[in-house]
Amino acid sequence: MAEEKQLEQNQREKPMSFITMVIVTGLxxxxxxxxxGYLAYVFNLTEIRPNVILEPWLIGTWKEGGLGTVISIVMIGIISIVVAFIYYAALRRFPSIWVGGVFGIVLFLLVFFVLNPIFPGINPFRELERNTIITSLCFYILYGVFVGxxxxxxxxxxxxxxxxxxKTQQES
Known part of the structure; x- marks a missing residue:
């Protein structure tokens, strides 16, 4: 009877499904x-806080404090799940670090040129400081590489x- 039961420590965990892995990776x-990005803001490497995501949708000064920062970071994580699914649907078959980097650049361009008008906390691209542009671009590239x-x-x-x-089935 003891032989029939596997010890808990000898049992293998079921691997995470691919979709679950995409969700976790995005989050x-x-x-x-x-x-x-928030740490970069604190150390004056960028003038953009994660809190800019709340500006168009919520009213009040609370969103500029610690609670607003935490909620913003979690919201960006949730939005990132959608971004990870976009990568999954379009680019998952390309196992190259360069594809992820280009994906990050495309996201940077999307946020700073296309979506910029809905975020009043982000100045127009030409008015941003050089440190902000370089830091943000690097973060987007690294994010794209990570997810991709x-x-x-x-x-x-x-x-x-x-x-x-x-191959194993064919050999049998």
Whole structure:
């Protein structure tokens, strides 16, 4: 009877589904990189706070304080889940660090040129300080690489396991 039962420590965890991994990657990526963006703001490397995401939608000065910062970072994490799904749908088959970097640049251009008018806390691009532009661009590139390579790596791992299973079945 003891042989039939596996000890809990010997049981393997079920791997996370690919969709769950995309959600976690997006959430963690958004929270991590916007948290670093806040630190960059604190150290005067950028003039943009994560709180700018709340400006068009909520009223009150509370959004400029600590609670507003935490809510902003979490909101960016949630929005980042959508961004991760966009990468998943369009680019997951490209296992290159460069694809993630270009994806980050495209996101930067989208936020700073297309979506800029809805965020009053972000000055027009030509009025931004050089440090803000460089820091933001670097964060967007690193975010794109993080999300993109994480998703592409998982995609290639799944394909590799499928090929190995087919090969094992053919040999049997």
């Amino acid at each position: 963690i990526g958004g929270i991590f990189w916007s948290g670093l 390579y994480s998703i592409s790596y998982e995609e290639s791992e799944i394909k590799y396991k499928e090929r190995m299973e087919r």
